[in-house]
Amino acid sequence: MIVGRLAGDRVRVALSDRRLLVVAGIAVSAVSVLVVAASRPPAALVGFCLVGLAVCTVAPVALSLAGRAGPRAIARTTSLGYLGLLLGPTVIGLLAGVSSLRVGLGVSVVLGLALAGAAKAL
DSSP states (O other): OHHHHHHHHHHHHHHOHHHHHHHHHHHHHHHHHHHHHOSSHHHHHHHHHHHHHHHTTHHHHHHHHHHHHOHHHHHHHHHHHHHHHHHHHHHHHHHHHHSOHHHHHTHHHHHHHHHHHHHHTO
């Protein structure tokens, strides 16, 4: 996470906020497909590390954009971030319990695409 965030700042300068978020969303989705399709735990573990690398720049960029929009935007962004931290594992667990872990983890594919789509609206 530290390496990704430190390097992410350079990538952000090179790409722009919007492009970085689009690339991060697409990367999260693509690597999540590999994680869901992995047949061996080591491959899934590497995939999870790559998902973390792809998503580690999203929070700093979101907070930076919120900072430009004003104090209320920072509060909303932080609240939504915490909501995601609380609900994400719960939703994945519920879906996994009802169907399978692959379906539960498949949520990250959809959320990555949602991130890429939302970033285009910036």
